[in-house]
Amino acid sequence: MTTLEVRPGPAVLAGIERGPSLAAHRAQYGDLPRPGLDELLALVESAAVRGRGGAAFPFATKLRTAARGRRRPVVVVNLAEGEPASSKDTALALTRPHLVIDGAVVTARALGAREVHVVLPGERPQVVAAVTRALAERDDRVRTSTHVTSGRFVAGQARAVVELVSGRDGLPVTAWVPEPVSGVGGRPTLLSNAETWAHVARWVLLGQRGYAGLGTASEPGTTLLTWSLDGTGGTQPTTVLEVPFGSRFRDVLPAAAADRPVLVGGYHGAWATWDTLASARVSVPQLRLLCVPLGAGVVLSADGCPVDASLRIVSWLADQSAGRCGPCTRGLPALAAELTAAADGTGDLDRVRELAGLVTGRGACAHPDGTARLVRSVLTAWPDELAEHARGGCTMSGAGTCQELAS
Structure with missing residues (x-):
């Protein structure tokens, strides 16, 4: 069984030592505000919030598209971490479940959505248990449903998630329009992963002061990284850490990462030498230029060949x-x-x-x-x-x- 270490961080992982309960969460952040759609759009645009699922797509664009639909939107929290090398959404489910749920709930209210669907990974029962406990603590007056995947690698793909929520097999299908245009039941569907929802909530709860000095002008804020010494499904400990964008990889990765081959971005990522990664910064566009996508925020150091x-x-x-x-x-x-x-x-x-x-x-x-x-x-x-x-x-x-x- 892999051991997961979640290190406290400067933003979404700040204060995790207080525990995952709703009481601890509210003591740290206070009650959840109720911004209108225009106010929420202004917040996420000013923060340049981008999806943390791999594509780094602007959240405000998805939000605006879903709001323009003719039918009532649906909000989906994608916790189906099908990438076996990633544990960042697992870390949030275990330590910060209410920050994730806050992000979905505040957005659903602003959109006028009546449903929030939470998709959980069937291969990670500890996540299912943690999120189920967290939902039982809340009374958001928004209908919330949970769905558990089959645990396959492709189960976390956006269209596979839409299929599961729609009551069909949670497997990908060809889609001709994006989910914010037509997703669950043909309705506009705002679907993001747990890390994205956590960042949305923190901006609503704290605003700019919660991210002051973190990141760069073009990439404000932080991102979660999953690091492991064993990139092939072994039993080596896995570490989740939160780092500001623009940080040098050599400064934020554990010492054991040095001088080893590294697989960046997970199983759909790319190999790089340590020298290449050590000279780079945690930056989506910079890594794209190196042909090493950040993807799901995974850095696997090969313990071998x-x-x-x-x-x-x-x-x-x-x-x-x-x-x-x-x-x-x-x-x-x-x-x-x-x-x-x-x-x-x-x-x-x-x-x-x-x-x-x-x-x-x-x-x-x-x-x-x-x-x-x-x-x-x-x-x-x-x-x-x-x-x-x-x-x-x-x-x-x-x-x-x-x-x-x-x-």
């Missing part, structure tokens, strides 16, 4: 598809098999690149694209190690041979 870690992750991802389109059902297994063959010297890296290109941009969701991104990154970041593998060797395993690590 990144090639073998990639083989395990890509094979696992190939088994996690919704099974609804060719790029997932046929393309990803073929990509995993070809990458494995290239690493053991029986395959062709050019064929790996070809398959990565074939699955990109053709799926019903972004699962093939994210998997292909990870594959391309290992080819780019560790070409010498792949060549060594093809010769039957390995220079980077930290605990035994690559064959032992893969078993």
